[in-house]
Every structure is written in structure tokens, then in C-alpha cells.
Amino acid sequence: MKLELSDLTKSFGDFTAVDHMNLTMTNGVYGLLGVNGAGKTTLMRMLCTLLRPTSGHITCNGKDIFKMDGEYRNLLGYLPQEFGFYPDFTVQDYLLYIATIKGIRPAVAKKRVKELISQVGLTKSSNKKMRKLSGGMKRRAGIAQAMLNNPHILILDEPTAGLDPNERIRFRNLISELSEERLVLLSTHIVSDIEYIANEIWLMSDGKIVRKGTSDEIINSMPEKVWKCFVEHSLVSAIMKRYKVSNMKSEPQGVALRIISSEKPFPEAVWVEPSLEDVFLYYFGEKVGE
Numbered sequence: 091m092k093l094e095l096s097d098l099t100k101s102f103g104d105f106t107a108v109d110h111m112n113l114t115m116t117n118g119v120y121g122l123l124g125v126n127g128a129g130k131t132t133l134m135r136m137l138c139t140l141l142r143p144t145s146g147h148i149t150c151n152g153k154d155i156f157k158m159d160g161e162y163r164n165l166l167g168y169l170p171q172e173f174g175f176y177p178d179f180t181v182q183d184y185l186l187y188i189a190t191i192k193g194i195r196p197a198v199a200k201k202r203v204k205e206l207i208s209q210v211g212l213t214k215s216s217n218k219k220m221r222k223l224s225g226g227m228k229r230r231a232g233i234a235q236a237m238l239n240n241p242h243i244l245i246l247d248e249p250t251a252g253l254d255p256n257e258r259i260r261f262r263n264l265i266s267e268l269s270e271e272r273l274v275l276l277s278t279h280i281v282s283d284i285e286y287i288a289n290e291i292w293l294m295s296d297g298k299i300v301r302k303g304t305s306d307e308i309i310n311s312m313p314e315k316v317w318k319c320f321v322e323h324s325l326v327s328a329i330m331k332r333y334k335v336s337n338m339k340s341e342p343q344g345v346a347l348r349i350i351s352s353e354k355p356f357p358e359a360v361w362v363e364p365s366l367e368d369v370f371l372y373y374f375g376e377k378v379g380e
């Protein structure tokens with residue numbers, strides 16, 4: 091499976107949400123990381139043929155996805171950021187209903203729904219009404235609906251939004267499991283959601299991919315260094331005006347700061363290994379603040 095984006099652009103009036111993007115994806119997990127408004131959903135909606143590009147092309151194994159029609163939709167599973175889940179349907183009925191919409195034969199659908207309910211860990215809740223599920227369970231039902239047609243391409247828009255830490259971990263494991271022999275693209279603005287499961291991470295800002303690579307490659311690409319030091323409370327605001335501070339924590343010795351700077355900020359500062367979160371804050375610090 092190969093998806094190629096060439097010079098892909100989407101504008102709304104004179105605002106460009108996706109800006110001349112060129113990318114290639116094959117099987118594996120791609121993590122699209124960016125702050126709110128970076129253009130992630132716009133990109134994903136184009137990849138699902140729900141939105142036409144202003145210019146440029148998306149091809150799947152060499153064919154224009156907008157000309158493939160049903161052939162492409164059969165390859166695709168999509169979990170939108172907000173998905174309609176019919177609150178009074180049970181999990182099982184909801185999935186059977188979506189299977190009907192997707193044109194899956196009833197006998198096949200019944201078997202597939204049962205398998206998927208088990209795979210996403212909802213067997214005990216299969217007769218529960220959708221509105222009674224927790225946020226994490228709803229998202230798992232959402233993944234199951236995206237997987238009904240056993241898609242080769244799985245696109246998940248902010249699948250971990252609103253999940254608690256346990257649900258996040260469970261979700262990450264599920265996505266890793268589903269990614270075998272499949273192309274999975276998932277968007278998030280939470281670094282830890284993709285740090286360990288994405289084969290390739292894309293940092294997106296203002297409609298462009300500003301960095302891409304494995305987690306290690308992205309970390310190593312950061313031009314500045316990360317320093318750790320302890321300072322008195324009274325100095326913190328002056329330091330924050332002067333340096334990019336990726337984290338601060340009150341500790342008995344004072345305030346522990348992680349400072350991103352090409353030079354040693356204080357004689358007592360020690361150089362520490364950067365994390366992907368430092369890199370994210372390095373590129374998007376002000377935007378995260380906004």
C-alpha cells in the first residue's frame with residue numbers, strides 16, 4: 091500500500107490550511123502531531139476524499155483517490171474526531187448498522203462485528219447502549235466501525251482525545267496491534283500518544299510538515315540543547331522571558347527547569363538528553379501557550 095501526496099494544498103478563501111505538501115506513506119503507523127489549527131483534520135479529510143484539494147494530488151498505488159471512488163473507500167477506514175454513534179443503539183447493533191451502510195453482507199457482518207468487539211475489548215459491553223459507554227469505550231467502538239471492512243488504510247483523527255491514562259495505554263496497544271500490514275495515520279497533539287507506536291512522526295504547523303522521521307531522528311534534529319537546573323522561585327519569570335522553558339517543577343531545592351538553549355544558561359546547569367516533548371515545545375512553544 092502506498093499513498094502519495096504531491097503538492098497537496100487546501101485553501102479556505104485566502105487562508106491556506108494545507109500548504110503544498112509532498113509526502114509518501116507505506117504500511118506502518120504515522121503520527122501526525124500538531125497544535126490546534128495546524129491543519130491535521132483538513133489533511134485527513136482530504137485523505138478520506140471528504141474534502142477536495144484546492145490543488146495537488148493524492149494517489150493510492152499510483153491512482154488518483156478521487157477517481158477511484160468505491161475502490162478507494164473499500165480500502166479505507168476512518169474515525170473522525172466527532173463521530174455519530176446513535177446513543178440508543180447497543181454496541182453490537184451500532185456496528186451491525188454501520189456494516190449495513192458499508193454494504194457488508196449480513197452473515198459476514200455478524201461474524202466480523204463479533205470478532206471486532208472482542209478485538210477492541212468490548213465483549214462484556216456489547217449489549218450496552220452507546221450512550222452508557224465511557225469515553226474510551228466509545229472510541230474503541232469507533233475504531234471497530236472503522237475496521238469493519240478490514241481496511242488497508244486506517245485514518246484516526248485525534249483518537250485519544252479525552253481519554254484517561256489507562257485508556258490511552260490500552261488504545262496505543264490496540265493501534266499497534268491493528269497496524270500490522272496496514273497503513274495507519276493518526277493525529278494528536280499529545281506527544282506520548284505516538285512517541286512509542288509511530289514508525290514515523292510528522293510535526294505539522296501552519297499547514298506544513300516542519301519535521302518528519304522516527305522519534306530518535308526528530309529528537310536528534312533539534313538544533314538546540316536541553317539543560318536542567320534549579321533556581322529560586324523569584325528568578326523564574328525573568329528566566330522564562332529570556333529562555334524557552336519546556337518544563338518546570340517545584341522541588342525542595344527550588345524550581346527545577348528544563349531550558350532549551352544553544353548555550354549553557356547558568357554555570358550550574360547540566361546538559362540532559364532531549365525528549366520528543368522538548369522538541370515539540372521547541373517548535374511549537376508559543377503556539378502551545380496560545
Ligand SMILES: Nc1ncnc2c1ncn2[C@@H]1O[C@H](COP(=O)(O)OP(=O)(O)OP(=O)(O)O)[C@@H](O)[C@H]1O
Pocket residue numbers: 102105107124125126127128129130131132133279
Ligand atoms: N471549512 C472551513 N472553512 C474555513 N476555515 C477552515 C475550515 N476548516 C478548517 N478551517 C481552518 O483551517 C485551519 C486548520 O483546521 P484543522 O481543523 O484542519 O486543524 P487541526 O490541526 O485539525 O486542529 P484541531 O487539533 O483543533 O482539530 C484552522 O485555522 C481552521 O479554522
